[in-house]
Amino acid sequence: LANYGYEGWFVVEAEQDPKKNPPLKMAQVGYKELMRVMTAAGYTVETQGFPNA
Structure with a gap:
């Protein structure tokens, strides 16, 4: 996507047993x-603006 100039959002999801x-x-x-x-x-x-980033 970077090679095509994409500058939008990426969404990541993960489901785990807490x-x-x-x-x-x-x-x-x-x-x-x-x-x-x-x-x-x-x-x-x-x-x-993100904590601990």
Whole structure:
């Protein structure tokens, strides 16, 4: 998508059992992976205004 100039939103969903996978930890793991793949794809990710970004 980066090669085609896409600059819209990306939506990521994940369903886990909160008893087996603590929501905060899974959000942190997902955020780290999302940042990795988006920057690897050539995107600059805007994080202004997001806590702990």
